[in-house]
Amino acid sequence: MDLGLSGRTALVCSSTSGLGEAIARTLAAEGARTVVCGRRGELARRIAARLPAAAGVEVDLLAEDGPARLLEATVAAFGPPDVLVLNGPGPKPGPASGLGLAEVDAALDATLRQQLRLVALALPAMRERGWGRILAVGSSGIAAPIPDLALSNLGRAALAGYLKTLAAEVAADGVTVNLLLPGRVETERTTAIDTANAERTGRSLAEVRRASLAAIPAGRYGRPAEFAAAAAFLCSEQASYITGTAMRCDGGYVRSL
Known part of the structure; x- marks a missing residue:
């Protein structure tokens, strides 16, 4: 299937590792002119150099001028983005009870405010x-x-509500707005969460992973490339009638429809 992304400009946030890097690589392979970005500028440039048409940008999106500087760099490299992939590291694990306002504020900076900008x-x-x-x-x-994962649940739910509202406002303009929800995908973030769970419960990391696998009908963690393929489709010309959705790529982990 031709995804119709050849010549499009794609900006993938936090794309020097994990799911972001996998999405950037997949969009570039589909012909998109891709901006790879992150705090590790040398790594961003190194990844971009191995892609067909890409630019690496060093940026801290949590800085006040971070989003503006990233958009300026994208326009300078390839023009305004046709595809914007919002991505970033999640807040630290922790329970809902006893959350401090400073923690909540920091979590919203990471999971909501930079995306709004x-x-x-x-x-x-x-x-x-x-x-x-x-x-x-x-x-x-x-x-x-x-x-x-109280802080993550809070911030990501707020972003989802905003994007669902936005999707209806811009659909007639040819702009789609969607979310892609990972389950247990083999990334550094997943390993960090498993490690935190092991420390919190007193179990070994291997025990935590076995319990996670038992809860996934597919019987394994996902691969970043699988997630990236779904992302590329949602960014494609072929997905022009899909908007306002939250699609899961989780091996059946969440049992609701």
Whole structure:
């Protein structure tokens, strides 16, 4: 299937590792001119150098001017983004009881505020051109809140509500807005969560992973490339009638429809 991404400009946030890197590589393989970005500028440039048409940008999206600087670098390299993939590291694990306001504020910076600024900067050009794709890498916690990930559940649910509202407002302009929710995908973030669960419960990491696998009908953790393939489809020309959705890529982990 031709995804219709050849020549499109794709900006993938936090794309120097994990799911973001996998998405950047997949979009580039589909012909998109891809911006790889992250705090590790040398790594971003090294990844970009191995892709067909890509640029690496060093940026801290939590800095006040981070989103604006990233959009400026994207425009300078390839023009305004046609595809914006919202992605970033999640807040630290922890329970809902006893959350402090400072922790909540930091979590919202990471999971909501920077995304709002990026969308505000990228959306006008998409609407003017009559074509755009906004895709957020979310969490299965949006569908079923995950124990001991209270800050992530809070921030990602807020972003989901905003994006669902936005999707209806811009659909007639040819801009789709969706979320893709990973379950247990083999990334550094997943390993960190498993490690935190092991420390919290007094079990070994191997025991925690066995318990996780037992809860996944597919019987394994996902591969980043599998998740990235689903992301590329949602960013494609072929997915032009899919908007306002939160699609899961989780091996059946969340049991609700």
